[in-house]
Amino acid sequence: MRSALYLTPLLAAIRVTTAQHVHYAIPEVEENVQSMMGEYHQYAHYPGPSPTYWQHPKPRPTKPVPPPPANQCDYWLADIKHQGIAAFNPDPSNYTVFRNVKDFGAKGDGVTDDTTAINNAISSGGRCAPGTCASTTLTPAVVYFPPGVYMINSSIIDYYYTQLIGNPNCIPTIRAFATFSGDLGLGLIDGDQYQAGGVLGFGATNVFWRQIRNFIIDMTLIPATSSATGIHWPTAQATSIQNVVFEMSSANGTQHQGLFIESGSGGFVNDLIFNGGLNGGVFGNQQFTMRNLTFNNVVTAIDQNWDWGWTYKSININNCSVGLDMSSGGATAQAVGSVTFIDSSISNTPIGIKTAHGSDSQPPAGGSLILENVALSNVPIAVQGADNATALEGTPTNTHIAAWGEGHAYTPDGPSVFEGSFAPADRPASLLRGDGKYYERSKPQYQQYPVSSFLSARDFGATGNGHTDDTAALQRAITTARAQHRILFLDQGDYLVSSTLYVPSGSRIVGESYSVILSYGEYFNNINKPQPVVRLGLSGESGSLEMSDIIVSTQGQQRGAVLFEYNLNSPSSSPSGLWDVHARIGGFAGSDLQLAECPTTPNTTVTATNLNQDCIAAFLTMHITPSSSGLYLENNWLWVADHDVEDPLLTQITIYAGRGLFVESAAGTFWLVGTAVEHHTKYQYQFADTKNAFAGQIQTETPYYQPNPSAPLPFPYVASLNDPQFPNTTAVDGNVTIPNADAWGLRIVDSSNILIYGAGLYSFFDNYNTTCSDQGNGEVCQDRIAEIVASSGITLYNLNTVGTHYQLEVDGVNVAYYADNLNGFIDTVALFKSSS
Ligand SMILES: *[C@@H]1O[C@H](CO)[C@@H](O)[C@H](O)[C@H]1NC(C)=O
Numbered sequence: 001m002r003s004a005l006y007l008t009p010l011l012a013a014i015r016v017t018t019a020q021h022v023h024y025a026i027p028e029v030e031e032n033v034q035s036m037m038g039e040y041h042q043y044a045h046y047p048g049p050s051p052t053y054w055q056h057p058k059p060r061p062t063k064p065v066p067p068p069p070a071n072q073c074d075y076w077l078a079d080i081k082h083q084g085i086a087a088f089n090p091d092p093s094n095y096t097v098f099r100n101v102k103d104f105g106a107k108g109d110g111v112t113d114d115t116t117a118i119n120n121a122i123s124s125g126g127r128c129a130p131g132t133c134a135s136t137t138l139t140p141a142v143v144y145f146p147p148g149v150y151m152i153n154s155s156i157i158d159y160y161y162t163q164l165i166g167n168p169n170c171i172p173t174i175r176a177f178a179t180f181s182g183d184l185g186l187g188l189i190d191g192d193q194y195q196a197g198g199v200l201g202f203g204a205t206n207v208f209w210r211q212i213r214n215f216i217i218d219m220t221l222i223p224a225t226s227s228a229t230g231i232h233w234p235t236a237q238a239t240s241i242q243n244v245v246f247e248m249s250s251a252n253g254t255q256h257q258g259l260f261i262e263s264g265s266g267g268f269v270n271d272l273i274f275n276g277g278l279n280g281g282v283f284g285n286q287q288f289t290m291r292n293l294t295f296n297n298v299v300t301a302i303d304q305n306w307d308w309g310w311t312y313k314s315i316n317i318n319n320c321s322v323g324l325d326m327s328s329g330g331a332t333a334q335a336v337g338s339v340t341f342i343d344s345s346i347s348n349t350p351i352g353i354k355t356a357h358g359s360d361s362q363p364p365a366g367g368s369l370i371l372e373n374v375a376l377s378n379v380p381i382a383v384q385g386a387d388n389a390t391a392l393e394g395t396p397t398n399t400h401i402a403a404w405g406e407g408h409a410y411t412p413d414g415p416s417v418f419e420g421s422f423a424p425a426d427r428p429a430s431l432l433r434g435d436g437k438y439y440e441r442s443k444p445q446y447q448q449y450p451v452s453s454f455l456s457a458r459d460f461g462a463t464g465n466g467h468t469d470d471t472a473a474l475q476r477a478i479t480t481a482r483a484q485h486r487i488l489f490l491d492q493g494d495y496l497v498s499s500t501l502y503v504p505s506g507s508r509i510v511g512e513s514y515s516v517i518l519s520y521g522e523y524f525n526n527i528n529k530p531q532p533v534v535r536l537g538l539s540g541e542s543g544s545l546e547m548s549d550i551i552v553s554t555q556g557q558q559r560g561a562v563l564f565e566y567n568l569n570s571p572s573s574s575p576s577g578l579w580d581v582h583a584r585i586g587g588f589a590g591s592d593l594q595l596a597e598c599p600t601t602p603n604t605t606v607t608a609t610n611l612n613q614d615c616i617a618a619f620l621t622m623h624i625t626p627s628s629s630g631l632y633l634e635n636n637w638l639w640v641a642d643h644d645v646e647d648p649l650l651t652q653i654t655i656y657a658g659r660g661l662f663v664e665s666a667a668g669t670f671w672l673v674g675t676a677v678e679h680h681t682k683y684q685y686q687f688a689d690t691k692n693a694f695a696g697q698i699q700t701e702t703p704y705y706q707p708n709p710s711a712p713l714p715f716p717y718v719a720s721l722n723d724p725q726f727p728n729t730t731a732v733d734g735n736v737t738i739p740n741a742d743a744w745g746l747r748i749v750d751s752s753n754i755l756i757y758g759a760g761l762y763s764f765f766d767n768y769n770t771t772c773s774d775q776g777n778g779e780v781c782q783d784r785i786a787e788i789v790a791s792s793g794i795t796l797y798n799l800n801t802v803g804t805h806y807q808l809e810v811d812g813v814n815v816a817y818y819a820d821n822l823n824g825f826i827d828t829v830a831l832f833k834s835s836s
């Protein structure tokens with residue numbers, strides 16, 4: 001049994017001063033705090049930077065050392081004035097975005113049952129409950145947990161569009177009583193409560209825009225024999241769990257499981273620790289990216305139930321029986337499509353990775369696995385295959401797997417069935433940290449800064465009310481925050497802008513439950529003169545910037561809107577970062593692009609003349625321009641709506657946005673960690689004249705309406721943007737006619753060293769009809785979905801496609817035919833390497 005209070009290694013000297021409040025203090029750190037506070041007070045009018053830095057604003061050599069808050073547990077988000085509003089809520093003046101669970105009666109004293117108080121904090125205000133509400137953006141909420149130990153006797157029920165945030169300086173514990181019962185739900189936190197009849201309260205693939213961060217989920221009082229769950233998290237895009245520790249029973253025979261994801265279309269999690277338990281994670285979902293997870297003393301660290309594609313990075317597995325078990329379904333019916341597992345270590349664990357893969361396993365490309373840069377220490381069997389045969393020997397001492405895999409390979413021709421070592425991707429040094437791993441950086445929460453280091457957009461007159469033009473006020477807020485080296489807090493709201501917002505280098509902007517910057521008007525409506533909504537640095541400008549928890553959107557017809565334009569030249573050692581920054585185009589309240597305006601028209605042949613011009617909503621979603629470099633993207637979803645999220649039936653709609661994520665930078669150096677781009681007309685991802693990019697897992701969907709109309713409509717071809725040109729013919733396979741002017745999922749043109757660690761490129765529809773994909777194999781919706789042209793040093797790991805005749809085309813030649821790589825609902829190429 002663990003001690004009553006969990007001690008983080010960092011706060012090893014925690015002491016409890018009262019029964020009511022947990023006070024954390026470390027003598028040495030307190031001393032430090034004192035001296036730094038002295039310096040801070042001296043320059044209190046410019047909190048944050050040192051005076052030297054203030055006098056020489058550029059270049060920016062190092063980040064100013066922030067003065068720590070006066071009390072180690074202070075957290076700006078708790079203390080800042082709460083001015084967030086839900087702009088399009090029917091009654092915004094009576095709707096509260098920010099909720100502190102203690103204001104709802106939670107005690108956090110380690111004794112009182114806080115279940116009801118916490119659930120009231122989440123549910124109050126007519127919010128979107130599982131089982132009664134399919135989805136909505138009208139009721140965003142931040143539910144904040146001050147330091148403390150919150151006892152619960154049944155599940156915390158999470159609602160739609162909810163951020164559950166603990167104090168990151170003194171992380172709160174959510175601890176189940178020994179009498180905990182799952183009467184309300186599944187898990188200490190239930191992210192998607194099962195309803196009568198065994199259906200999930202929210203459709204797992206429609207759960208967007210939610211987070212959990214900074215908690216200790218303590219299950220240790222629950223009897224080991226009880227199959228308790230920490231967090232139940234069926235989920236889709238634009239969701240995250242960050243900085244959570246799962247404490248489970250380590251008793252012999254423990255049945256505890258930490259994080260349970262059985263379905264959905266995710267998703268991203270990072271910085272999780274799992275201690276004890278039968279399973280740390282039990283994971284099943286179409287695709288996911290998981291980074292920086294540690295598993296200690298778990299029986300099976302990860303039980304991979306099913307997937308299409310999964311990217312694991314920086315995983316540490318210690319003292320478990322099995323590291324990753326992906327043998328679900330067995331050799332005759334492998335349920336796991338593919339796994340990409342990199343930059344990780346496994347120690348003191350008898351079986352590193354358990355698969356059901358073998359020479360006769362089914363489906364043929366099932367259980368595709370890629371390992372790269374994996375260190376083993378006392379792992380006797382590195383990879384186990386079908387019938388418990390050893391596929392890759394481990395060692396009782398130390399070994400390093402440079403690259404090893406199994407599945408179907410094209411290097412560049414194929415398919416060849418392979419199982420064994422191969423040459424790892426040639427990693428560009430600029431993408432790496434000192435230890436050879438790809439650079440990674442978690443979303444900053446700015447917890448070390450006092451509240452005086454923040455400015456609120458509201459205090460500059462930005463209303464965020466969805467009705468007033470906030471361009472000037474918001475620009476003033478951004479500029480002032482930068483000049484004062486403060487962090488701009490963009491309180492929840494919808495900020496209308498009618499011309500470009502310029503975000504200079506050095507800016508740090510953080511939203512609240514996804515604050516929305518909403519473009520409107522004629523400035524953004526010229527299809528021949530596109531304009532950025534948010535311009536991140538000017539061409540030629542150096543330095544870095546950071547943004548998180550923000551959505552950029554458009555309102556009404558915006559034929560020339562470029563939602564993000566990134567121009568900044570950031571050093572690879574301190575790149576710019578966008579974390580949980582998303583695009584949302586149409587399909588939500590305030591967009592004027594909902595069911596009433598943009599219904600689907602599958603029964604009408606759509607032409608240039610009858611196309612619904614009012615629903616042309618963006619020109620290009622994210623443009624990473626030629627002179628830029630050094631951008632770290634993590635957990636970003638660039639979404640053109642396929643349905644109206646406010647509609648109870650989630651009815652489909654038709655929205656046109658020309659281009660998805662376009663990277664054209666000769667200097668390169670980009671990280672795309674857990675990104676997705678969906679439903680753009682010409683392409684989702686396009687790299688042109690670019691070098692040095694890491695991307696994994698990437699995920700795309702073709703517009704559901706295509707080929708009615710085909711990809712050339714309604715955006716004219718622009719040669720200078722390297723737009724693809726589409727044939728006006730159809731392809732034929734046997735007696736099946738296949739559209740071949742549908743959007744590309746991925747294009748790589750005139751580029752080098754583009755390294756894709758897991759891709760899911762999906763085409764589910766033909767003019768809103770899923771027959772072309774719902775048979776799994778033997779039917780296709782579009783001819784081709786990925787192409788590589790005149791490029792070198794291209795590696796694709798676990799390319800998974802749905803509904804696509806050819807999975808990959810290289811220099812105009814079809815390379816991977818779907819029927820050669822059958823993998824259940826998907827088709828999988830485990831390994832592709834370009835010829836040079
Ligand atoms: C404000 O919201 C609360 C809770 O949703 C509701 O009970 C109350 O009637 C509302 N007040 C007004 C004036 O609408």
Ligand SMILES: *[C@@H]1O[C@H](CO)[C@@H](O)[C@H](O)[C@H]1NC(C)=O
Pocket residue numbers: 113153177179180181
């Ligand atoms: C928890 O609930 C169970 C049954 O609902 C009850 O028997 C038990 O006393 C409760 N425990 C606490 C600590 O409130």
Ligand SMILES: *[C@@H]1O[C@H](CO)[C@@H](O)[C@H](O)[C@H]1NC(C)=O
Pocket residue numbers: 252253
């Ligand atoms: C764990 O329990 C099993 C079955 O009850 C038993 O065979 C085994 O010896 C136990 N292991 C330890 C380490 O106690």
Ligand SMILES: *[C@@H]1O[C@H](CO)[C@@H](O)[C@H](O)[C@H]1NC(C)=O
Pocket residue numbers: 243244270271272273292440441442
């Ligand atoms: C990984 O997560 C731990 C917390 O679980 C955190 O302390 C550490 O900084 C993270 N590492 C990276 C590289 O993000």
Ligand SMILES: *[C@@H]1O[C@H](CO)[C@@H](O)[C@H](O)[C@H]1NC(C)=O
Pocket residue numbers: 250297298319
């Ligand atoms: C390894 O795991 C076992 C079983 O959970 C536990 O008894 C043992 O203490 C662990 N060893 C270390 C060094 O943590």
Ligand SMILES: *[C@@H]1O[C@H](CO)[C@@H](O)[C@H](O)[C@H]1NC(C)=O
Pocket residue numbers: 387388
């Ligand atoms: C493989 O190993 C597991 C666990 O030890 C065992 O239950 C199973 O029977 C074995 N299967 C075969 C085919 O040997």
Ligand SMILES: *[C@@H]1O[C@H](CO)[C@@H](O)[C@H](O)[C@H]1NC(C)=O
Pocket residue numbers: 600601602603
């Ligand atoms: C298209 O026509 C079919 C068959 O007549 C009908 O079932 C469907 O509702 C129509 N769809 C729309 C969006 O009008």
Ligand SMILES: *[C@@H]1O[C@H](CO)[C@@H](O)[C@H](O)[C@H]1NC(C)=O
Pocket residue numbers: 728
């Ligand atoms: C198809 O494209 C070709 C070449 O671009 C053009 O000559 C032809 O007229 C087009 N056909 C149709 C039906 O649009």
Ligand SMILES: *[C@@H]1O[C@H](CO)[C@@H](O)[C@H](O)[C@H]1NC(C)=O
Pocket residue numbers: 734735736
């Ligand atoms: C297409 O061809 C397949 C195999 O040759 C055949 O089974 C199928 O019936 C044909 N379908 C149609 C619609 O003709």
Ligand SMILES: *[C@@H]1O[C@H](CO)[C@@H](O)[C@H](O)[C@H]1NC(C)=O
Pocket residue numbers: 769770771772
């Ligand atoms: C969908 O496509 C299939 C195959 O072409 C066709 O049989 C079916 O009628 C279509 N469904 C609708 C609703 O149009």
